Amino acid sequence: MNGGPSGFNNAPVTRTIIIASALFTILFGIRGRSGNIGWSYQDIFKKLQIWKLIVSVFAFLSTPELVFGIYLLYYFRVFERQIGSNKYSVFILFSVFAALLLEVLALKLLKDPSLTVQTSGPYGLIFSSFIPFYFDIPVSTRFRVFSLHFSDKTFIYLAGLQLLLSSWKKSLFPGICGILAGSLYRLNVLHVRRIKFPEFITSFFSRLSWPFMGSTSPTAPARNIPGSTPFHAGRQVEGNYPASLSSTIEPPEDSVATLVSMGFERNSARQALIHARNDINAATNILLESQSH
Incomplete structure (x- = not known):
């Protein structure tokens, strides 16, 4: 952590x-x-x-x-x-x-x-x-x-x-x-x-x-995801992550289960993990930032 x-x-x-x-x-x-x-x-x-x-x-x-x-x-x-x-x-x-x-x-x-x-x-x-x-x-x-x-x-x-x-x-x-x-x-x-x-x-x-x-990355924060739209805990509003992410390795089931246990919708948790390259902390950041909008 x-x-x-x-x-x-x-x-x-x-x-x-x-x-x-x-x-x-x-x-x-x-x-x-x-x-x-x-x-x-x-x-x-x-x-x-x-x-x-x-x-x-x-x-x-x-x-x-x-x-x-x-x-x-x-x-x-x-x-x-x-x-x-x-x-x-x-x-x-x-x-x-x-x-x-x-x-x-x-x-x-x-x-x-x-x-x-x-x-x-x-x-x-x-x-x-x-x-x-x-x-x-x-x-x-x-x-x-x-x-x-x-x-x-x-x-x-x-x-x-x-x-x-x-x-x-x-x-x-x-x-x-x-x-x-x-x-x-x-x-x-x-x-x-x-x-x-x-x-x-x-x-x-x-x-x-x-x-x-160390320097601050000039790129946009990971929370600003092109092609994604906000979603709240337990339900997805609309929209998906970029299609190119679908070819990424499938997230571990236990990581998906951990996010689902927090109240996030399963598909949203899976997409966030894919975008975060299966880093559960980074995926949580994405989901929480989506909630704040």
């Missing part, structure tokens, strides 16, 4: 967020200020240290948090590929601002001394991403260790749990607020899922060149 093709193809916004997180974390770590970038209610509303709030969106407090955080951000690039960079930018801003707002309100109401200073890092974005991960990403592999049952999704959950508990209450609290923010986005509060930015904003990220991180 790798979130689709390797690298940052069709995920320029994710690439920018990861680079910014790494640079901010390293910069403040080198300057010996990593312990001072956690923000508190007093810092923002009494001392007006807004820079702490801005830095907290990107910089992690420690190297272990950075490693697990970047790993999760890199995996969750699958969502940018599903809905496109424009809508994913909306998801990022909504998640970050909603999570921060929930944190500020909760800190004001709870007045818990142990929560005076919050940890730093893109916790709102990371943990809001667990909502679509839970609902929209299928299990493609299951296995047992002794008498315990696991799946390929287990490793993502374990990485998230490690990050969530990295600073105990100081990281648990923003993580929970991130999960709530992701839930609000999924519920389409204020019709946020309909919002789109002007194209020049998201195209800015596409024009950024980071040779050492």
